[in-house]
Amino acid sequence: MSETLLILYGVICFMLVAALVAVETRDLLSSVLCLGAVGFGLAVVDLIVGAPDLALTQVVVEIFAVVLLIRTVVAREDTTREFIRDTPHVAAMGAMIMGILIGAYVCFQQLTPFGDPPMVMGASYMRAAEEAGATNLVTAVLLDFRAYDTLGEATVIFAAIMGCYALLRTRGRKEEHEGHDADS
Amino acid sequence: MAFLLPLSVIIPLGAAFLIPLAQLIRSKKGCPAGEVIALAATAALVVISLCGLATRRTVTTWIGGYEAKSELLGLTGTTLPHTSEGEADPARPRGVVIEQAVPGSAAAEAGLQEGDIITGWKLPSDKRFGPVWSMNELRRQNAALEPGSIMILQVERNGSTLEEAIKAGKSVAGIAMVGDGLTRLLLVIIGVVSFTAVLFSLSYMRTYTKLSLYYSPLMLMIAGMNGIVVSGDLFNIYVFLEVAAVSSYALVGFGVESEELEASFKYLVLSAVASAFILLGIGIVYSLRGTLNLAQIAEFTQFAKPNDAMWLALAFFVAGFGLKAAMVPFHAWLPDAHPSAPAPVSAMLSGLLIKASGVYVLARLVFNVMGVSTAVAYVLMTMGMLSMLVGVLLAVGQWDLKRLLAYHSISQMGYVVLALGVGVEVLAKQPASALGVPPVAALAIFAGLFHLLNHAMFKSLLFLCSGSVVHQTGTRNLKELGGLSQRMPLTCFFTRVASLSIAGVPPFNGFFSKLLIVIAVVWAGHWFLGGLTVLVSFLTLLSFIKVQRYVIQGELPAKFSRIKESPAPMLVAMGILAVMCIALGILLPLYGSGLLKPAADSLTQLAGYATSVFGG
Amino acid sequence: MLHAVLPFVLCLVLFIIGLYAISVKKNLIKVIVGVIIIHNSVNLFLVLIGYRVPATGSAIAPIITPQMGRDAMDVRELLSHSVDPVPQALVLTSIVIGLAVVALMVVMALRLHQKYGTFDLTEISKLKG
CATH class of the missing domain: 1.10.287 (Helix Hairpins)
Incomplete structure (x- = not known):
């Protein structure tokens, strides 16, 4: 070890x-x-x-x-x-957690072992990055090959900012008479 | 036609960025720039999605990468145990024992056979062989070669040592955008429903403040859903899932009253858990297959053995996308979140989001990518059955109009998942042969997708109608409403159309899709499920008779004696969907072969998805 | 083969701790804490998936350093030792997405505290559930 x-x-x-x-x-x-x-x-x-x-x-x-x-x-x-403080609940929960962990342990036996990834996509990115002359492969992946993902990431931030502004409004709806004016 | 795929994401995205800018620039009492941009963008989406129907073949566009043609190494094997306690042991031999060389792959062409031991590799220009530590080492080195170049393997076969030349595996793939039949169907649904939702918002949202903060997330949600649907890359799907989800959190809480915030928070927490499950699943798949491209994963699936870790990934995907689609063990958030949103947003959430980010991705993964199996089929059928039954039972007792509709969303999506589950079961039991796809499976999947299309139309219409009622009366409690047909005849007419559709009354579209689902389920041998489907349909009818009774008929309460019909844009939006509800049922022979059949075909081709993406 | 799976199982334990906080705790802040723990556990899992056991010493980052020169041979050498760059790129994206979600959650928590005057979820329950 x-x-x-x-x-x-x-x-x-x-x-x-x-x-x-x-x-x-x-x-x-x-x-x-x-x-x-x-x-x-x-x-x-x-x-x-x-x-x-x-x-x-x-x-x-x-x-x-x-x-x-x-x-x-x-x-x-x-x-x-x-609400979970009495013994049966705790026991049931513990059994469930142990079940999940043992199941996951068994399943992970067939996962790629820790420290030996197949890297099919990573390796081909590496070759392409070398041709393109990038030094940091992570940024090469992020800003070149998977730049579309990065656009999505920026969009999530934008959506969150819009969302925060929307939720921080003090009043969501206009006053009653305003609303009816707008309708007519 | 390939440029239509990026456009369907870029247009709503551009609109979302433009709307706040336009808000900043325009004068205080100027024209409503945000509304105009949003309406134009969604109209453009409708046009684009209809143009896309002109082509039948699978269209692939690669973004940020090379034009890629995948070519498999086509080799599975186990590593000889050459280490002890984590340290290399010189006493033991190194190498990889081949378990399978897939016929037609580079490995089989090179003459590799089962039982061969690969002990070394080199490039033609190298002098000595390097060691092969593990199967993954071989995959890594092979993937790093120029496409088409040669790699020489040192192979031991029956005690003698040979040298075999093998062609390099696959080349770089950027992020693929794939447009096949299913994608086109979803794009049309998203285009039509979001157009009507925006049209409806023009009048409905007047009562809310700061509308640029509404239209911008709405456009982002559309962009996210389109992004999910056209994406051919696992992580890219996750990113756009989050785009759609994050903007929908904001839209659910847009009214910023305490109930809306509470529903939004609940929705956010459960949806974040779902995203975490999905990302765990993606991690496992990447770890096993070494790639994120759906088509490449599908190629591996064609010959890979069943793998416990893959089952775990599938379980995570079912949990994650089940949460996103609000299937029954995971449905707790939907009846809070969907009614709390403004009506057009409810229509988008129920009509589109649970389909695009839940059922669509799950179907794509199960059929095309991870491979069908009876176990998955039974999970899907159980989830579908439970959703159908529990959804409708909870709906019958509701007195809140929008909550009732939300429970029906769970129930109706249960139909879709049940039909898809039956399709998976049949395909897993008798895979497609020279005779073609088993007709039961083809019918079940066709019916499921048809119901998905119909549900988008009638459920959006129902939510818009409820919005129209709430807008004029200010309440959605069934006990306080009544007799609206005297004052709001058009809204009531549209409500009737939608109610008859969802309850499955003949000439309306819901009848035909439910009929097809029942036929497919019974044909597949599930008499019990067929009976249950009819029973649920009957309960749905009962529940909507209650809506008719308490909203449309009966005494008009005195306080509503002065209400008027809703403004024109709302009526036009509802009218479009009502026409759809009637036309989609009657005109099925006209558009079925052009819209639904290709969509069903793209699911029944299973892992043939890979071939169609890489162009044969 | 314990070391081949143990790190992944520990990630899952972290995940379950987060899930426990979300499902059992009745305090808004605790729920937010649970969601962040889940995000962290998934990110941890992805980072560990890309790890390569180096021949000697510590792990090799996928960065072409000036000492290596720009020789194709060196890149092949790097390839056979360095960790996988793709999961790292994925985690960078997912960290930022997680931050966006946390920001929204915090805003909602503040608004809910304004409306109800408490973080107790049993009191924040106008909806029937």
């Missing part, structure tokens, strides 16, 4: 613990901060598996998301109660 793999497992376990704390803690602010820890864990994983561009983007996006969420947490205490 190599050193890289050990570090990888360590970071993923850290993410799992942070996620659990984020879900279970009563203090909403700590919950959001633990969520930030999950995101930064993901950035570290990106670095370990050789994706520096991804790590940078992840850090920036995570900071943005956490700041947004901290702004949202106007009431700090989580006073709600879950």
Whole structure:
């Protein structure tokens, strides 16, 4: 077992613990901060598996998301109660989760093993990128071969901005008399 | 005709960007620029989709890449265990044992046979052979070669060592846009319904504020749906799915009252979970096949063995797209989200979005890409049956007009999924032979797609009618309404047409598609399901008799004594759809072979999809 | 063969934690937290799919560095060692899409808090469900 793999497992376990704390803690602010820890864990994983561009983007996006969420947490205490607290519910839920995990474990046995991707599309992109003279293959894929996806991504951001503006209007409908004036 | 595919995405996208700009530029009391742009764009979409019907063959356009012709390596194999504890073990032999060399592929032409062990590879210019660590290593190196160049393999066969020259595999593919029969059908549906929805909005949306923030997401939603439908790439489908979904979240909550925001939030959370399932599935497929192009994946599917991980991916896809299509175990969000939106948006969501981002993609994946099997067929049939039954049972008890319609959406989409499921079952049991596609499967799929087309028309019409009622009376509670035929005769006439259509009363379109579905289901041997289909149709009729009774007939409440008929644009929009409801049923022999038959054919050709995309 | 699947199973555990938060927790912020955890787990899964075990040392990013020169031979060398660039490009796209969704969710949460004065989902229930 190599050193890289050990570090990888360590970071993923850290993410799992942070996620659990984020879900279970009563203090909403700590919950959001633990969520930030999950995101930064993901950035570290990106670095370990050789994706520096991804790590940078992840850090920036995570900071943005956490700041947004901290702004949202106007009431700090989580006073709600879950309906699942009695033993039968917990047992049923645990059984379901174990079932899913075991099923997934069995299915994953036939997945391409970790660390040996077939890369059919990736390899042909690499050859084409070399002909085109690109240095960073990720950006070559993003901005050249799959630029149409990037257009879609920009469109999603645009849609979200429009949506935020639409939802932040104070009044959705005009006053009653205004509406009837418009009709006639 | 190939340029029509990009146009059908670019036009609504351009309109979406133009509308806020036009809003900024125009003077305060100028002409309604946003409305004009939106109407022009949707009209253009109708024209484009109808022009597209002129061609019958599959059209492929590659974006951001090379003109690609896929050519398979055509090899499956297992890696010899050459490592122990993750470290290379020199004592053990390296190599790949061939399990199958697909007839007609590059591997078979090179003379590779089952049981051969590939131990090394090189280019013709190299001196020594490099090691082959795994099957995936071979696939990687092969994919990186120039198309048409040669790769030399060192092969051990029966104890002797041979050298075999093999042609390089596939070349680079950008993102493919594929237009086949099914795509054209969906483009026509999206064009017509979104045109009427925009026309209806001209008057209906006057009561809302900040309309440029309405038309722009509406155009983005259309662009997203068109993008899904024309896309031939798995991840690209996901991206446009998100475009359509994100704009629909905003549209559902457009009224910003507490109920609308709540419905929108619920919809967003469940839809985000669905997207996550879909992305997980995409990850598994990419990991196994190494490519995202649907046609290339379909080529692999033709000869690949059943694989547990692929089943998991399919399960994720069924969960994800089932959530998007609101099939019954996953239907919780729909009865909240669809009624809360403004009426034209409800019409778009029920009439188009659950089809384009749910049923269409699922059908495409199951039939053309992942391969049909009886297990998938039974899952689809169960989901369809449950949706049909549960949807209609919940609808019968509703007193909220739009909520009732939303439950009927679940029920009617159940019909479509049931019919497609029967088609999958028949195709999985008796695959297409020299005699052609089994007629039961062809009929079931034809009927399913016909019902999909009809549902888009009559459900949009119903939602528009409900919008017209709400617009004039301000309520959608059945108990408060009544006697509207005296004051709003045209709206009531359109409501009757749509109700009779959805209930499956003869000469209207719903009757013919339901009849075909029942025939196909019974022909396939499912008597019970056939009976259930008729029963659900009867319950639907009951539920719409209730609508007639409480909205159209009865006493006109005193407070509505001064209401008027809706303004002209709304009536024209409803009229177009009402004409469709009548014409689509009666004129089936005229357009069936040009619109529906090619769509059904593109599903029944199964993995032949790959050949038609790469041009034979 | 444990190491061939364990990282993927851990991703799925993260996914289930997120799903648990969405289905069980009754606080708006917790639901948002759950959705973000799910996004992160899917991104993690995609990144791990593209990983290549290098011959020695740490993973090799798919970047042609000046030291390698621009020789075709070097690119072949890179190909046989570097990680897959395609999943990375996919994750970049999906991270940004996730951010867009989170922004919308936050706006909705703020508006709901304005309307109802609470994050408690049991009190935010005008709809019958």
